Amino acid sequence: MRAPSLVLGGLLAGVLAGASAHAQSMPYQATGDDAVSGDQDADARDKGGLHGGHSARVGGSSARTTIRPYIEASQNLLAQITPGNDVLTYTTLAAGVDATLAGRRTQGQVSVRYEHRFVEKGRVGDTNTISGMARVSHQIVPRTLSIDVGALAARTRLEANGSTSLNPYSPNDSVSQIYSVYAAPQLTTHVGDVGVNASYMAGYSKLDQKNGYRPAADGTRVDVFDHSIMQSAQVSAGVKPGVILPVGLTASAGWDREDISNLDQRIDDKRVGLRATLPVSRTVQLVGDVGWEHIRVSSRDALRGPDGVTPVIGRDGRYVTNKSAPRQIAYDSDGLTWDVGVMWRPSRRTSLSAFVGRRYDSTTYFGSFSYAPNTRSAFSLSVYDGISGFGSGLDNALRGVPTDFTAMPNLGGGGFSGCGLGAAGGGCVNGALSSVNSSVFRARGVNATYGFAMGRLRLAVGAGYAHRRFIAAPGTVLGVANGTVDQNWYVDAGVSAPIDRESSFSVAVFDTWYDSGTSTLGRTNAYGGYASYFRRLADRLTATASVGIDGVSRQLTADQLEVTGLLGLRYTL
Template sequence: MTRLILLAGSAVSVLALVTPAVAQESEEGRSQRTTVQPYIEVSQIGVVTLSPDEDAVTYTQAAVGVDAQVNGRNTGGSLSIRYEYNKSYDDDTPDSDTVSGVARGYASIVPQVLTVDVGGLAARTRVDGNGGATLNPLNGEDSESRIYSAYAGPTLNTRAGDVAIAAQYRVGYTKVEQPDALVLTPGADPVDVFDDSISQRASVHVGTSPGEPLPIGVGLGAGWAQEDVSNLDQRVRDIYARADVTVPVSHSVALVGGIGYEDVVVSSRDALLDTNGQPVIGNDGRLVTDKSQPRQIAFEADGLIWDAGVVWRPSSRTAFEAHYGRRYDSDTYHGSFAWAPSSRSSLNVSVYDSVSGFGGQLNTALANLPTEFNVARNSLTGDLGGCVASVEGSQCLTGALGSVRSSVFRSRGVSASYTTAIGRMTAGIGAGYDRRKFLAPENTVLADANGVVDEAFYGSVFLSGDLGRRANFSTNAYATLLQSGFDQQGEVLATGASASYNRSLTDRLSLRAAVALDHIDSDLDLEDLTAASGLLGLRYGF
């Protein structure tokens, strides 16, 4: 799968020349099929804290879930959803339950013309004192937060003679459940955790391909995007219109460019102040918005936008594009590379640049997932591992989950993944970098966040496969480093590894065993945390 970031500054007519090669080929080669695999699990889990203090907690875990894939003539998609309940045998550790899952799918209303796309996510994260978030929290952590996100919308692709017409609308909702503002260090200010947002985007583009009928491809496009964040009524609004051109240089290379106008505005209101001039905190632990005050501008950029780039597609298995231009009153870079050396392996790289809130970025990451995938889950907790694996290439959500602060930000980064099948085994690696520069109005309670930069580095590897006809294994490791500008010493490193073994006892009943080791090195905490976990259980598939 080629992850194309369709920004206002991208040459949209390139899509007529360079369609994602890997995705297109896999769609044509698949047979129609539907698989639904519901299951129940009962497991015994032990967690031993190795540092800072030695301690042990035992859980009984009961879980139900379903993994499904649909690949029909006019529908397609993948779903993995799981509910689990953890019963603790330690009086100091409360019982817990959680829902986790990810889904991405489509349905053709009019085949090859009108399609409706949907996607969703439910996940747990561990939130640090600087607002950074990492997946796979330990059960019962006080810093645990729940994230839910979903989107849906129609896509239209049709033609009027030589002119291709494309239009799209998408609406999404994202919610972070955190009952109280986090105060992870005594005496420190609470973390301004994102609450919820509604994000929308719409676009339309008309254009011709090179040779149909002109020697070059030309196009006109326009779009609108808006995200409304509940925290202090923050709003991101982006409106643009542009013209673009595609100039073939050879059968596999084309030069592309575009020019247009864009108006981007980020605004919010201030917090309600009490009689002492201090911000009022609501019952949900978040800042109360003073709706009597007018909006204040945090960031504004309007005027000329442009970009130029190159597209290279030497074969149906390789696609590359790179763009440089001017946007957001500064230089901008974006592009992608997809290479499938064989039907069993693929490499994908993406470079992006956008302005949004937490919810808008997460919705975009969901929309970029392939429609056929297998979910990587933590072998012990069952939580999402942040990445999905597919014949179209892996895709990770880790970068989008890097921080749960409420402030709007400009996000620039790169993500890469490689997946390959080796005999009866599958292996993959993913890595990325995400840089967020927060945008907030001066003379408001968010003023201290304006211009602050958070940087996140992340990576993961996995190897899984069959061991004979009745057994299989899975191993994975991850590392995430967050360097936050909200605290000069706010660096958090989370690392871990796990391995699991499954053996079928009957056609439906299997034995499960797993071990894991997790480590969190945080400059915000006085002591690091290291924990080892083990699981033994049974799984029944229907």
Template sequence: MRTSFVTLRRTTALAALLLAGTATVAHAQWSGDAGPGSDAPGAADAAAQDGPRDGSRRSEDRRQRKIEVSPYLEVGQILSADLKNGGDVLTYTMLAAGVDAAIVTRRAEVAASLRYEHRISEAGGQGDSDAISGIARGRIEVAQGFNIEGGALATRTRADGGGGANIFGGGTNSADLYSVYAGPTFARRIGNLDVGAGYRFGYTKVDIDTPNVVTPGIPRGSSFDSSTNHVAWASVGQRPGELPFGWQVSGGYEREDASQLDQRFEGKYARADVTVPIGPTVALLGGVGYEDIEIGQRDPLLDANGVPVVDSNGRFVTDKTQPRQLAFDTDGLIWDAGVMWRPSRRTSLTARVGRRYGDTIYTGSFAYRPDHATMLQVGVYDGMSSFGRGLSRGLAALPTQFDPTRNPIDGSIDPCVFGQDGGGCLTPQLGSTTAIQYRNRGVQALLSSRYGRWSYGVGIGYDQRRLLVPATSVIAALDGTKDESYYLFMTAARELDADSSLGFSGFVNYFDNGAPGAADVQSAGISASYSRRLWRNLTGNASAALNAFDQDGFNNQLIGSAFVGLRYAF
């Protein structure tokens, strides 16, 4: 009799966890499965790991109250040399000011790192330059079940297909990237119903320093400019108990307006889902609904020779006299079915197959926590996306507590972050600053752990974009183009003693440009750093790095860099 009771309790708990997690991320049915960190383990899996929750509290048993805000000033000397092309040896004096913050209270969680850096050109330099970089993610509980969430990213990238490569001011095709999102979320159990709702506003801007030169394989004029996006969703459901299955009804709306070619994405959905426990650790999932998606854009202005006109930043000039044409249009029935396996609180697996966007889709996630210090996440995603919406979703999928790491030479934010509740890599979003909307598929895996004095993290993934352009557009040749990215990022650190530490990092990126006659791009780098406290809050730092960049048939670089500096933390 007791065995039956335990089995029933585990079965009911499994379904409750599924519905609780689904209620907190109902918007994932609309756009959250369209990029890494969406159907990739993130908020949904965190909900499953934490157990049933109504949004009114965060488990205090898993965290201790912490308020750490560390502003600092830094000065250093940088040496950089092109080891392959016989380039000049460049030296800079670096001045920087920044702040790192990690805040955990009963009603708030914030993780942030912000830095301003100024370089004074010396021997062989290309002029003084400035950069602002940072990443932040936070949540504030305003009332029971009602939160305000937000995130932001500022980094340096490239304005062409080599996006994601570390670059400081003055480089070819360099650009500043800014992205921010914010909005309220509500998740609470009211009576015997789980109620959820939310809204998210996002803004992304790419500010080009040096216009895109005519680079083989890079579509002229296709660099992203700016966009705003809005997402709203709501859901209501019931856990198994009164009924032998759980159910949920949800709906959502999303819109994005992009400045480049006056693009517009607009979509809405409504659906019903059921969760049917078939054992103490297994449940079947199923859903059916309706969605309507339209993506449109205007043509670029043509010159007297019928060639698209580009502005001073190398972007298409929009022809406002032309009507907006549809690049993608679908409406009708959608469905998916799948299975959830949860043998313990440390392990969960979800897999789904369905029909959306007029095509078959496959999504899923896996999360495994063998101990308190180790986390493995794998996510498979498939959906509609863009550069702006992808960054907003990527930021929203990051945990509210993580350890941001930076490149030890240029101070830029590393593309992957790791924390106690997992992490995420923004490498796919930064891989190419294309202005074109696209269908997005891929897989991402992350592993983070601590062992003794060592801590490390690994992020690896594959991302595919199929560009969507109106069939009658003057740039219709880009329609159906598939860009593919493969990426690997690794970081490790060791505390040598109470005053000193070592750090290592490395990355490999491969961008397969699908445009006719395109040039593929490969980049890789390794770095090592040493830090030692010299006196109270004064720390000495020394770093060395080697970075390679190869654009097939066009540009090859092997850059060696070194840095020595002092940091004073307040």
């Protein structure tokens, strides 16, 4: 196992120590008396990031702490329809654990799976993969000191234009592993009438490739992300409306930084501000914020070859950084920022925030809406705008997945779709994972999720749009990407239900469109669908049969389409 795998495994093992749970099924679904309703939660979205909220239980049953480790074996078939007609067969042996943490001070979900694929027929080698997601919140000192942690491991297919698709079925050489972990302690206290909040977040993300990335046949090269470390610190002090003035006042300061290994790219963002809050009714508040911000994006250039012009490419397929070269500025903004908006919360099950302002030398929009009219359904929508790299974008998206998530499974690939739904909403990491271009970017987009449960019937949908405008220093090898735009649209949907006390079915579909402004290879469209049947053979033994399709449509290169089949057994320990 490589280092990122050990980091992820260590974090998940630490989370599970002394606690246990049941979370998503990947790819098996409980049947009969083992079927349980999914855990649900919503996280509030504000301009500074994604923050955890309350927890609830869908279907009216109380949450409980359990643990379900399992082992499984399956026989897999993959038949290529285009561009060739290869047939691949392999056996998968897997071990994993699904967990729900529902203690007095700890809430969370953990689902992690390790598998080894033994290829029997085909032109690829054996593979090892880890997939899973964890979101846990723990109250160290109730109502005062807490810590929020998260982890993600995902198998992705990397396209020549830099786009990716989650958990492809085929274990071929274009498949890479992505890992991300973060921890975020938070302090909430009072000094007299003044409320004081402080938080810190540190995260690490890594793209681990079996083989080095190579440019397309036309010479197009996308510098693929390697790894990054992100940090974020916030502190604020304020008083509620009516304590000193009719309006509430909060002074704040913050610092964000991401260090990206590719060409020593760095984002450094410092800001201070004052926010005023005016209640206009029991459920509505008007909010205004004014502040100062300095954000700088910088990097170094690549090492050049003997001719002094050609950049040097390392064995991993990435540019080699010239450590002796001076740091060059790609973006530098220093000045006044402001925003105004409204917050509406008529009940614990409905909330809305909408803001417009000035940031990054242009107009900015952000906000969120969540609606959970009952314990059976929940809808959430978030609009975001910010400057980040791949790693910090992924960490923030992961933090937006609720701590009581029930993940939508990707049944064919043995992983998950990237979306997790909770009682009052949900979150998706699909947009953050759509491109692995190493360049810093300004990201604007929208994510939406909807979940519905009636009895043991489950319906889940996640969709979103991401717009990235890349930022790079002119004159460097990344300079050609400066100002270019990538766009991504995605939709994931799944439905599952019992057939009788001993059997159930599940259907999952996904579609992702990616339009690259960086690569001349243009658009790609990754899509797929899987249908599975599950039957309980004994108290802890479940059998499954699954069929599906997995395809990629490319604008300028050959399309790919495969049909898949799986027969397997899972034993829950």
